[in-house]
Amino acid sequence: MNNKAMFKLTYGLFVLSCFSKGKHNGCIINTAAQVTSSPNRISIAVNKANLTHDIIMETGLFNVSVISEDAQFRLFERFGFQSGRDVDKFEGMVGFEKASNGINYVTKGTNAYISAKVETTVDLGTHTMFIAEVTDMEVLSDVPSVTYNYYQENIKPKPQAKPVTAEEKGKTVWRCTVCGYEYDGDPIPEDFICPLCKHPASDFEKVIK
Numbered sequence: 028m029n030n031k032a033m034f035k036l037t038y039g040l041f042v043l044s045c046f047s048k049g050k051h052n053g054c055i056i057n058t059a060a061q062v063t064s065s066p067n068r069i070s071i072a073v074n075k076a077n078l079t080h081d082i083i084m085e086t087g088l089f090n091v092s093v094i095s096e097d098a099q100f101r102l103f104e105r106f107g108f109q110s111g112r113d114v115d116k117f118e119g120m121v122g123f124e125k126a127s128n129g130i131n132y133v134t135k136g137t138n139a140y141i142s143a144k145v146e147t148t149v150d151l152g153t154h155t156m157f158i159a160e161v162t163d164m165e166v167l168s169d170v171p172s173v174t175y176n177y178y179q180e181n182i183k184p185k186p187q188a189k190p191v192t193a194e195e196k197g198k199t200v201w202r203c204t205v206c207g208y209e210y211d212g213d214p215i216p217e218d219f220i221c222p223l224c225k226h227p228a229s230d231f232e233k234v235i236k
């Protein structure tokens with residue numbers, strides 16, 4: 028069995044946003060998909076460690092903003108590499124509006140948004156899958172949607188750009204393939220979670236500098 032077969036699946040990237048008790052929050056997901064067209068339903072799967080997960084569990088409401096190829100890396104940093112438990116992810120942000128459901132959606136670096144109301148939840152262990160009916164949606168631009176591959180190739184800064192110091196040369200580290208964080212040591216503990224993007228050790232690759 029070749030686990031790399033999973034890399035052949037295509038994924039979009041999305042800002043998943045929600046609102047509860049005066050607080051707007053959001054995170055990056057790659058798991059939004061239309062599952063039925065009549066009625067129009069989408070599914071999302073969200074890591075239980077995310078604050079966004081808890082808020083959607085509580086309110087049953089969310090928006091999915093579809094990220095487009097003109098998105099800047101800082102959009103991914105803002106929503107993907109910090110926790111809403113520590114910061115207000117919308118603070119100081121330019122480029123968002125409030126949808127008819129009262130939840131923010133992103134207008135810059137996105138080409139559409141979809142508002143949805145949860146009908147069914149499925150407990151998947153680490154994640155919950157939410158199946159939700161679409162309540163509103165708009166197209167925001169004609170720029171193509173980002174794929175995970177496009178993000179890796181064109182938006183994420185290349186780690187090679189960081190010069191390797193003489194001290195680091197030959198050193199083994201484990202690099203997060205999602206955000207570029209480097210774990211200093213070898214092997215990486217199996218239960219290691221990236222402190223920046225919260226992805227597990229299985230998303231790290233061994234790098235010899």
Ligand code: FE
Nearest residue numbers: 203206221224
């Ligand atoms: Fe990471």
